[in-house]
Amino acid sequence: MTEKKLKIRQQAFALTLCTIVFMIVYNLATLYASSLDDLPSFTFDFEESIPFVPLSIIPYMASGIFFCIVFFLCKNKYQLKILTWRMLFVMITAGIAFITTPLQFSFTKPEVSNEILNLPFLFLKIFDSPFNQSPSLHIAFAFIFWSIFRDISKWRIFLMINLILVGISTLTTYQHHVIDILTGAILAHVSFLVIPYRKKNPENPYFHFANYYFLSGWILLSAGLLIDHYLGNEGFILFLPALVTMMIGYFYQNNSKIFFPVVFTIKQNIRQFRKN
Template identity: 85%
Template sequence: MTEKKLKIRQQAFALTLCTVVFMTVYNAATWYASSLDQLPSFTFDFEKFIPFLPLSIIPYMASGFFFCMVFFSCRDKYQLKILTWRMLFVIITAGIIFITTPLQFSFTKPEVSNDVLNLPFLFLKIFDSPFNQSPSLHIAFAFIFWSVFRDLTKWRIFLMISLILVGISTLTTYQHHVIDILTGAIVAHISFLIIPYRKNKFEYRNFQFANYYFVSGWILISAGLLTDHYLGSEGFIFFLPAIATFMIGYYYQNNIKILSPFVFTVKQNIRQFRKN
């Protein structure tokens, strides 16, 4: 057995494992939600202005392709193991939330006149459900996919744009509400914190710091929107610190030393003072 075949078998096994767990958890949660008499839904007031865009079904459905592709994009066994554990964590965590706090989608989906685009919508109507909303697994998966795709040299920009479109499509296909996107992002970044990648290597340590800031940013945005929803416009005071934490997380993730020019100048002055 060659090393290449062994690696492909491991990737195929990881994909099969995550697929089986996903189908089991998702269908079990759907069965439970459908057995309930009444299910609540949660929307923000501004969501009524989100347009329904039939074309966005293309990136939405492409998430299934990325689900398969990501396992075969791993560079080594360790990265495959981390990916698998993160996927399983997100699926199981989402399944627990689906059952304990079930929500359903509440908007009426317009009819799609285009016969070609209508086919995937019919597929969703038959095999998907209006339940299992928060957290959005499309969003959580997109973040986890990117944790692997960002290391690729080819198609990196294309994949990044595609995953952004996947995130947008969850809203414009009328499959998810905004609260689902926020909770999906939080669950994904919690998985990065609980299951870190090469935590003992210095060059990856900044990624761990970045994820603390990203989780804080998503929580602050959620707190701001929820406060605004229930109490009024005062909730927007959370947005400025949220933006600040996202910026700090971005700097850490890209190994940018935020205070390096200032620190360098101070060190130069100290050295000059000592010389004098």
């Protein structure tokens, strides 16, 4: 058996394993949620202005294609291992959330007049459910997919745009609420910290560190929206720190030299403080 065949066999095994786990977790959670009465839903006031865009079903369904191909785009066994563990972690953790805090989608989905576009919506109506909302696996998977796609130079921009469209489509196909997107993003970044890939990358020692900033940014954004929802406009004060935190994470992840002197100075001050 050649190394190429061995690699494909391992990738196919990882895909099969994650598919089976996904089906078990998702269907068990759906079965449990469907047995409950008066299942709650959570929405922000501004969500009523989110339009229903039938065409967005295309990128939404494309997430399934990305799920299948991402395993075959891994460059080595270690990358495949990390991807598999992250996918399993996200699915099992989300499954626990689906059962412990079940939510359902609450908006009425308009009829789709276009017969071709209506087909995937009919598929979702039969095989999907209004349950298993938060965290959104579409969002969590999109972030994990990007951890592999960003190393593909030729199709990088194309894949990035499509993943962004996947994220938007979760709202415009009336499949998820905003809280599902926020919790999905948080879950993905928790998986990056729990199962790191480049924690000791000599080319960029701050790569893993950046995920703390991204996670903090998503938590601040979520907290701001929740405070605004329950207490009033005071929550907006957290939006700017959330944006700044994510920007710092972006610069760290891309090996920017801008913040390195700042970190070095802070470390020096901490050491000096401890000596004194």
